[in-house]
Amino acid sequence: MVSLARQNLVHEWRRFAAAILTLAFSGLLILVQVGLLLGQLDAFTLPLTRSKADLWITAPNIQSWDQSTVVPARVEGLFWSHPAVLDVHEMSLGYTDWRTGDGARQNVMIVGVNMRPGALSGLDGMTEDTLAVLSNPETVLVDQADAGKLxxxxxxxxxxxxxxxxxxxxxxxxxxxxxxxxxxxxxSLRRINADWTSSGPPYFLLKLDPRFDVEQVRRELEAAGGGQAYDVATPEELTAKSALFWLEESGAGTSFGFSMLLALLVGVGVTGQTLRGAVIASLKEYATLRALGVTVGQLRAIVLEQSLWVALVGNLLMFVIAGLLGGLAWFMGIPLVLTWWLGGITTLFVTAIACLSGLVALSVLYRSEPADLLR
Structure with a gap:
């Protein structure tokens, strides 16, 4: 039965080609929609996710990472006194105007990068040569994708x-x-505007000894501060909190959720009908097998095997196109995040659509007499 399923696919490949393409692009639509949402969340929290810190110290009761105001400078001694802390760095940033020679203005976020040698030096993704450029006074770096805007x-x-x-x-x-x-x-940030750090930085970044438990250290530092002067969070906790705030407050979550639901409905509807049509087109062949004594369970196994092969080819095509789109997005500076777990979930979804569509289409055979289908 399995051999018959493969032979039918090879012989009637034109009949199933449309179903394969539809499956691939339906999965791709979902993959890209979710990938763009993840990319937007990643872009929103870039300084947070690219830092090398194990713990972030922020002003108390913030809802998003960029809302921290001032952490009193006097508490830095508390962090250094803890045996688990290997390095402490003040993280400063501020919102300000960027003005070019022609008078054009653009709001920017300026980020102070730690240049001191140590575990917290620089940001992930910045090379040593790039950091060396910042050693020159009043020198800045911008993303190449923002060069035209600035x-x-x-x-x-x-x-x-x-x-x-x-x-x-x-x-x-x-x-x-x-x-x-x-x-x-x-x-350089201090020289540009000393007011941003005069009473204390908005963040302290801590690097911990890997022999200590991060959660235990976090609780101990929170207790030392009395819960009034600062909050302590891991980058993952602060990222999740900030992402949730961005999704709820910006309206982007609703927009992306609606578009993903639309992509899901299109994927299920169009893919299901296309694959169903391919199976129904072979009903006479299935009726012949049934008339020859092949059981309904064996026919179901043939259709299920065909659906799995169609899903396999469709998924491979989906990943090839997704890889090309990912490269194009990187080249154009478009935030698109494609992860292994997202690919796995999309693969299972596409496979489920293919199998379900094939079995639903075969139900027509169950309700008909083989003699009627062979006319």
Whole structure:
């Protein structure tokens, strides 16, 4: 029966080609929709997810990572006194205007990057050569995808908070959906605007000894602060909280959810009908087998095997196209995140549609007499 299923697919490949293409593009539609949502969430929390910290210290009771105001500078001693803490770094950032020579203005978030040697130096994704550029005073880096928006060129100048800065180079993969990110050294940030760090930084980043339990250290540091001066969170906790806030408050969650539901309905409806049509077109052959004494269970096994092969080819085609689109998105600076678990869930979904559609189409045979189908 399995051999017959494969032979039928090879002989009648044109009949099933449309079903394979429909399955592939239906799965691709869902994969890309969810990938774009994940990309938007990743872009929103870039400085958080690219840091090398095990714990983030923020102002108390914030709903999103970018809402922290001031953590008192005096509490830094508490962190250094804990035996699990290997390194402590002040993380500073601020919202300000970016002005080019022609007078154009753009709101940006300026991020102070730690240049000191150590576990918290730099950000993941920034090379040593890139960080070396920031060692020059009042030098900044911007994402290449934002260069046109900011009017930035390597060696060009701009004004931030009334201070002239030089664009030392470009980075890739740091495009935020919140607003353009501008990176500079922590020292340059203090010189650009000392008011941002005069009473304390908005964040402290902590690197822990891997022999200690992160959750235990977090609880101990929270107890040391009395819950009033600061909050302590892992990057994963702060990312999840920020993502939930962004989805609920920005309206993006509702929009993406509606589009994903639409993609799901289109995928189920169109794919199901296409594959059902391919199976129904072979009903005479199935009726012949039934007239020759093949049982309904054996026919079901043939259709199920065909559906699984169709789903396998459709999934392979889906991943090939998704890989090409992922490369194109990276080249164009579009935040698109395609993960293994997302690919696995989409594969199971596409396979389930294929099998269910085939079995539903075969139900026509159960309700008919073989002689009627052979006329």
């Amino acid at each position: 009017g930035a060129t390597i060696g060009g100048t701009a004004e931030i908070a009334g201070k002239r800065v030089t664009v030392g180079g470009f980075v890739r993969g740091f495009r935020s959906n919140l607003m353009p990110l501008v990176f500079t050294s922590a020292e």
